[in-house]
Amino acid sequence: MQDHLSQTFSALADPTRRAMLARLSTGEANVSDLAQPFLDDMSLPAITKHLQVLEKAGLITKTRKAQWRSCKLNGDGLKDAANWMEQYRVFWEESFDRLDAYLKTVTAKKPPQGDENV
Structure with a gap:
């Protein structure tokens, strides 16, 4: 069953x-x-x-x-299915927010490309 x-x-x-x-x-x-x-x-x-x-x-x-x-x-x-999916939506949303914050710090530290020879 x-x-x-x-x-x-x-x-x-x-x-x-x-x-x-x-x-x-x-x-x-x-x-x-x-x-x-x-x-x-x-x-x-x-x-x-x-x-x-x-x-x-x-x-x-x-x-x-x-x-x-x-x-x-x-x-x-549909409530049980919606609740089950909500857990994963929250997980992925938080994961993407952390990734976005990390990428912003990494790209902020890199020198702009093409400016080395100026």
């Missing part, structure tokens, strides 16, 4: 699922609307499988009202 973070990244790894999430970021949609852009390239069962992966990862929620099945984005599902 995968941990929640691995499930989230696995779900986000597929461009079809990312496109579905992008569509849901504009508002709730039914399964047919989500499937429409992909029907030329894949079957309805394949689309359903993508939606199941997103739901299992906690990135979407599905509801049933009579014959209408709607999906909506679940922002809480």
